[in-house]
Amino acid sequence: MSTHGELKEIAWKANRELPASGLVIQTFGNASAFDRRRGVFAIKPSGVPFKALAAEDMVIVDLESRVVEGKLRPSSDTKTHAVLYRAWHDIGGIVHTHSLYASAWAQAMEPIPVLGTTHADYLAQDIPCTDVMNDEMVKGDYEEETGHQILKTFATLSHKEVEMVLVACHGPFTWGNSAEKALENSIMLEQIAHMAYLALQINPDTPRLKRSLLRKHYERKHGPEAYYGQYDDTSAPRKTT
Amino acid sequence: MSTHGELKEIAWKANRELPASGLVIQTFGNASAFDRRRGVFAIKPSGVPFKALAAEDMVIVDLESRVVEGKLRPSSDTKTHAVLYRAWHDIGGIVHTHSLYASAWAQAMEPIPVLGTTHADYLAQDIPCTDVMNDEMVKGDYEEETGHQILKTFATLSHKEVEMVLVACHGPFTWGNSAEKALENSIMLEQIAHMAYLALQINPDTPRLKRSLLRKHYERKHGPEAYYGQYDDTSAPRKTT
Amino acid sequence: MSTHGELKEIAWKANRELPASGLVIQTFGNASAFDRRRGVFAIKPSGVPFKALAAEDMVIVDLESRVVEGKLRPSSDTKTHAVLYRAWHDIGGIVHTHSLYASAWAQAMEPIPVLGTTHADYLAQDIPCTDVMNDEMVKGDYEEETGHQILKTFATLSHKEVEMVLVACHGPFTWGNSAEKALENSIMLEQIAHMAYLALQINPDTPRLKRSLLRKHYERKHGPEAYYGQYDDTSAPRKTT
Amino acid sequence: MSTHGELKEIAWKANRELPASGLVIQTFGNASAFDRRRGVFAIKPSGVPFKALAAEDMVIVDLESRVVEGKLRPSSDTKTHAVLYRAWHDIGGIVHTHSLYASAWAQAMEPIPVLGTTHADYLAQDIPCTDVMNDEMVKGDYEEETGHQILKTFATLSHKEVEMVLVACHGPFTWGNSAEKALENSIMLEQIAHMAYLALQINPDTPRLKRSLLRKHYERKHGPEAYYGQYDDTSAPRKTT
Numbered sequence: 001m002s003t004h005g006e007l008k009e010i011a012w013k014a015n016r017e018l019p020a021s022g023l024v025i026q027t028f029g030n031a032s033a034f035d036r037r038r039g040v041f042a043i044k045p046s047g048v049p050f051k052a053l054a055a056e057d058m059v060i061v062d063l064e065s066r067v068v069e070g071k072l073r074p075s076s077d078t079k080t081h082a083v084l085y086r087a088w089h090d091i092g093g094i095v096h097t098h099s100l101y102a103s104a105w106a107q108a109m110e111p112i113p114v115l116g117t118t119h120a121d122y123l124a125q126d127i128p129c130t131d132v133m134n135d136e137m138v139k140g141d142y143e144e145e146t147g148h149q150i151l152k153t154f155a156t157l158s159h160k161e162v163e164m165v166l167v168a169c170h171g172p173f174t175w176g177n178s179a180e181k182a183l184e185n186s187i188m189l190e191q192i193a194h195m196a197y198l199a200l201q202i203n204p205d206t207p208r209l210k211r212s213l214l215r216k217h218y219e220r221k222h223g224p225e226a227y228y229g230q231y232d233d234t235s236a237p238r239k240t241t
Numbered sequence: 242m243s244t245h246g247e248l249k250e251i252a253w254k255a256n257r258e259l260p261a262s263g264l265v266i267q268t269f270g271n272a273s274a275f276d277r278r279r280g281v282f283a284i285k286p287s288g289v290p291f292k293a294l295a296a297e298d299m300v301i302v303d304l305e306s307r308v309v310e311g312k313l314r315p316s317s318d319t320k321t322h323a324v325l326y327r328a329w330h331d332i333g334g335i336v337h338t339h340s341l342y343a344s345a346w347a348q349a350m351e352p353i354p355v356l357g358t359t360h361a362d363y364l365a366q367d368i369p370c371t372d373v374m375n376d377e378m379v380k381g382d383y384e385e386e387t388g389h390q391i392l393k394t395f396a397t398l399s400h401k402e403v404e405m406v407l408v409a410c411h412g413p414f415t416w417g418n419s420a421e422k423a424l425e426n427s428i429m430l431e432q433i434a435h436m437a438y439l440a441l442q443i444n445p446d447t448p449r450l451k452r453s454l455l456r457k458h459y460e461r462k463h464g465p466e467a468y469y470g471q472y473d474d475t476s477a478p479r480k481t482t
Numbered sequence: 483m484s485t486h487g488e489l490k491e492i493a494w495k496a497n498r499e500l501p502a503s504g505l506v507i508q509t510f511g512n513a514s515a516f517d518r519r520r521g522v523f524a525i526k527p528s529g530v531p532f533k534a535l536a537a538e539d540m541v542i543v544d545l546e547s548r549v550v551e552g553k554l555r556p557s558s559d560t561k562t563h564a565v566l567y568r569a570w571h572d573i574g575g576i577v578h579t580h581s582l583y584a585s586a587w588a589q590a591m592e593p594i595p596v597l598g599t600t601h602a603d604y605l606a607q608d609i610p611c612t613d614v615m616n617d618e619m620v621k622g623d624y625e626e627e628t629g630h631q632i633l634k635t636f637a638t639l640s641h642k643e644v645e646m647v648l649v650a651c652h653g654p655f656t657w658g659n660s661a662e663k664a665l666e667n668s669i670m671l672e673q674i675a676h677m678a679y680l681a682l683q684i685n686p687d688t689p690r691l692k693r694s695l696l697r698k699h700y701e702r703k704h705g706p707e708a709y710y711g712q713y714d715d716t717s718a719p720r721k722t723t
Numbered sequence: 724m725s726t727h728g729e730l731k732e733i734a735w736k737a738n739r740e741l742p743a744s745g746l747v748i749q750t751f752g753n754a755s756a757f758d759r760r761r762g763v764f765a766i767k768p769s770g771v772p773f774k775a776l777a778a779e780d781m782v783i784v785d786l787e788s789r790v791v792e793g794k795l796r797p798s799s800d801t802k803t804h805a806v807l808y809r810a811w812h813d814i815g816g817i818v819h820t821h822s823l824y825a826s827a828w829a830q831a832m833e834p835i836p837v838l839g840t841t842h843a844d845y846l847a848q849d850i851p852c853t854d855v856m857n858d859e860m861v862k863g864d865y866e867e868e869t870g871h872q873i874l875k876t877f878a879t880l881s882h883k884e885v886e887m888v889l890v891a892c893h894g895p896f897t898w899g900n901s902a903e904k905a906l907e908n909s910i911m912l913e914q915i916a917h918m919a920y921l922a923l924q925i926n927p928d929t930p931r932l933k934r935s936l937l938r939k940h941y942e943r944k945h946g947p948e949a950y951y952g953q954y955d956d957t958s959a960p961r962k963t964t
Contacts, residue, residue, distance in 0.1 A: 600821045683827075684831040684833060709769075711769050712768065
C-alpha cells in the first residue's frame with residue numbers, strides 16, 4: 001500500500017476537475033499536490049486522457065523531479081512544478097492548463113490588466129506575463145527553464161499575493177496553499193481573462209481599476225480585517241499577516 | 242422552527258438557480274427575498290459554495306443589516322441589499338451577479354444602449370451604469386455606499402420601469418416584485434448585454450431603437466393595455482397603473 | 483377530444499425544441515404548424531414558460547388570427563404568422579426566436595452576407611433584413627404589419643429559396659414545408675450568423691462566396707439534380723422543379 | 724454478416740463523436756476509416772442525422788468511390804476522401820466538419836498562424852488554407868476536385884507533419900493514422916482556431932511563435948527524441964523516423 005495514498009487522492013481530484021471545469025481538452029494540462037513534510041509531490045502522468053485517470057496513476061516525484069513511486073512517466077511539465085515547489089515552500093498545489101482566454105492572453109504576450117472587482121477579489125494587480133524565453137533556455141532544460149522564467153517574473157512580486165502567471169506564448173500556471181485552491185485560481189483566471197477580453201472589446205480605453213477600489217476588494221477578502229466568508233472558514237479569507 | 246421558513250425557501254431557490262443559469266461561478270453572486278410585512282429579508286451566507294447551500298443556511302437580516310436569525314455570516318453585499326429595500330418598499334427580491342457580459346459592460350463603465358426589441362421587452366431605455374464611487378465612499382462603509390450609488394443613479398429614473406443597474410467596475414444588480422422576478426431580470430440582463438455586445442461588434446454605429454418601437458414593445462408587455470402573456474398571469478404583464 | 487390533436491402535437495414538438503437547441507430563453511420565441519386543408523394553425527400560447535408547455539396548450543387559430551380551439555391566449559406574434567400563412571400557402575411551419583447571433587445581425591440592421599458553403603447549403607444569397615418599420619405601422623396593427631414588412635422584403639425574393647429573414651431591430655423568422663423544417667432553418671440561421679460574425683472579425687474584407695461555389699452547394703442539396711441525402715429522403719433534397 | 728464489420732464500427736464511433744464534441748450540428752460533417760489492406764473505406768451515409776446512425780449504416784466504398792457494401796448512399800464528400808486515401812496510403816482516417824472557428828478562418832480564406840505552444844504541440848507551421856477553386860473545377864467533378872485542391876496545397880508540405888487543412892470558403896479536413904486520431908485533430912484544430920482568433924482580437928500584431936519554441940514543442944511530442952506521453956503509448960508520441 002502506498003505511503004502517499006492521500007496525496008495521490010488530492011492530486012487526482014484536482015486533475016479530474018480540469019476537464020469538468022472546461023479548462024482543458026484532450027491531455028492538456030496537469031495538477032499537482034505538494035507534501036511539504038516529505039518533500040514530494042503527486043502529479044498527473046504524461047499524455048494520459050483525463051477520463052482514464054485513477055488516483056493510483058498519480059506519480060510521486062521528489063523536488064529533483066525523480067520518480068519516487070508510480071509506474072507511469074510523470075507529466076512533461078514536472079520540472080516546472082518542481083522549480084516552483086523548491087522556491088516556494090509555502091504553496092501546496094500547482095495547476096497548469098491551456099484554457100482558452102488565459103492562453104490567448106499568453107499568446108498575445110500581454111499581462112491581463114485589472115479592470116474590475118472580480119479581478120481585485122483575487123489579486124490586487126495585473127496578472128503578469130513572463131518574457132519570452134531566449135533560445136538557449138528553450139534548447140536547454142526547457143521545462144526547468146520555464147520554472148525559472150516564472151521565478152524571474154516574481155523577482156519583484158509576491159507569490160502569495162499573486163497566485164497566477166501567464167507563460168508567454170504558452171499558457172497559465174496557478175498555485176495556492178492547496179491543489180484545490182490552485183484549481184480555483186485557474187478557474188477564476190479564465191473568468192477574469194474572459195471578462196477583461198470583453199471589456200476591452202466594448203471599450204479599448206477601459207482604464208485600470210482605481211486604487212481605492214482595488215485595495216478595498218482585495219482587503220475585504222484577503223486583508224487582516226477580511227470580512228468575506230465565514231469566521232471559521234480556513235480556505236476563503238486568506239489572512240496575510 | 243423558523244418563523245421565516247418560507248422566506249428562506251424563496252431566497253434559497255433563487256440562489257440555487259444562479260449557477261444553474263450560468264450567471265455565477267465559485268461563490269460570486271447572491272440573491273435575497275424581502276418580507277415587507279416583517280421588514281426583514283433572507284440572503285445568502287457569505288462565501289459559501291452554491292452547491293453546499295441549504296434553505297436552512299439563508300440568513301434573516303433586518304433593514305439595518307442586523308442578523309435576526311441564522312448561524313452564518315450574511316453575504317458581504319448585505320448592506321447594499323438593505324439600502325435598496327429601505328428605499329424601495331415595493332420590491333420583493335434582489336439579485337447580484339458577476340455574469341460575464343453584464344460585468345464586462347460595468348468594467349467598461351458604459352450603459353447598455355437599447356438596440357433591439359429584446360431589450361425593449363424588459364425596459365424602455367438604456368440599462369444605466371453608476372458613476373465610479375469616490376475614494377471616501379470606498380474607504381467608508383463600502384457596501385452601504387454601493388447602495389447609495391445605485392439610488393443616486395435612480396434619482397431621475399423609476400426603479401419600477403428599470404429593474405436593473407450596472408455598478409461601475411463591478412457588476413450588475415437586478416430586482417423585481419419577487420426574488421424569482423429579480424432572477425429573471427438577471428438572466429435577461431446578461432442576454433441583452435451579450436446581444437448588444439455582438440450588434441456593436443457587427444456594426445459599431447448601430448443606432449438606438451427608434452422611440453415608436455421601443456414604446457410598442459415595452460407597452461405590449463408592461464403598459465396598461467398589455468396583451469402579452471395570459472389574462473390571469475399575475476407575473477408576466479406588469480400593469481403600471 | 484380535439485380535432486386538431488395531431489397539429490397541436492407537431493407544433494408542441496417544435497416549441498419544445500426551441501430552448502433545447504439553445505435558441506430561446508425565458509418565454510421568447512414561438513413555433514407554429516399549419517394545416518393547409520383546414521386553414522388553421524397551432525401556435526404556442528403567449529408568455530407561458532417552455533418547460534410548462536403541454537401539447538394540449540397549443541392554441542388553434544384561423545388565418546384571421548381568431549382562436550378556433552384552446553383555453554389560452556395565443557402568442558402575441560400570432561398575426562405575423564397568419565400573414566405569412568395567408569400569403570404563402572405552400573409552407574407548413576414558422577419559427578420565431580430571439581437567438582443571439584441572428585438577433586444581433588437584426589439589431590445591426592444588416593443582411594448576413596453569404597461567405598461560405600455552410601450558408602450556401604441552405605440558401606444561395608444573403609439572408610435578408612427587412613427595413614425598419616415606419617411609425618404608423620408600429621402604432622397600427624403592429625404584429626400584422628410585421629408580417630407585411632416581411633412580405634415586402636420578399637417582393638423580389640422567393641420564399642421557397644430563402645426560408646429565413648431578419649426583422650430589423652427585432653430578430654429572425656424562419657419557415658419551411660413543416661414546423662420541423664422551420665426549426666431546422668432557425669438552428670442553421672443561428673449557426674450561419676455566428677460563422678459570418680467570426681469570419682468578418684478575422685477579416686473584415688472577407689468577400690462573398692463566388693457564384694460558381696454558391697450555385698454548386700445550393701444545387702447539390704436543392705436543385706433538380708440534387709445528390710445530397712438519401713434517394714427516399716423526402717425532407718432533405720428539396721426539388722424546386 | 725459483413726466482412727467489414729470492424730471497419731464500420733471504427734468509422735461509426737468517430738462519426739458518433741462529431742456532434743458530442745460540438746464540432747457538427749444537423750447532418751454536417753463526416754468521418755471515414757480506411758482499410759489499407761483491402762483498399763476500401765467506411766464512411767457516413769449522406770444526410771442522415773447523427774443520432775439516428777448505427778454502425779450498420781456505414782457505407783463501404785472503394786478507392787474509386789464505388790459502393791462495395793451498404794444500402795445507403797455514401798456522404799456527398801466521399802470522392803474527396805477517396806482522393807486523399809489514394810494519394811496518402813499511410814493514413815487511416817479522415818474527418819470533415821463545419822466547426823465554427825475553423826470554418827470561419829476558411830471563410831476568411833486565411834491560414835491559421837502558429838501563435839502558441841498549443842498549436843506547436845500538434846504541428847510546426849501555420850495551418851494551411853487552400854486556394855479558392857476555379858470555376859471549371861467547381862462545375863466539374865466538384866468533390867473530386869476538392870481532394871485535388873487539398874493535394875495541391877500539400878505539394879510542398881508533408882501530410883505526416885501537417886494533418887489538417889482549411890478548404891477555402893468551406894471548412895476543415897483532418898486526417899491521421901486512424902479515424903480516432905483524425906477526430907482528435909479536428910477537435911484540436913477547432914481549439915487552435917479559437918485561441919488564435921482570441922489572441923489576434925487581443926493584439927492584432929501578435930507575432931508568430933519563435934522558431935526555437937515551435938520546434939521544441941513539436942519535437943517533444945513528435946520528434947525522434949519525443950518524451951511526451953508514456954513509453955508504451957503507440958498513439959501519443961508519433962515518431963517521424
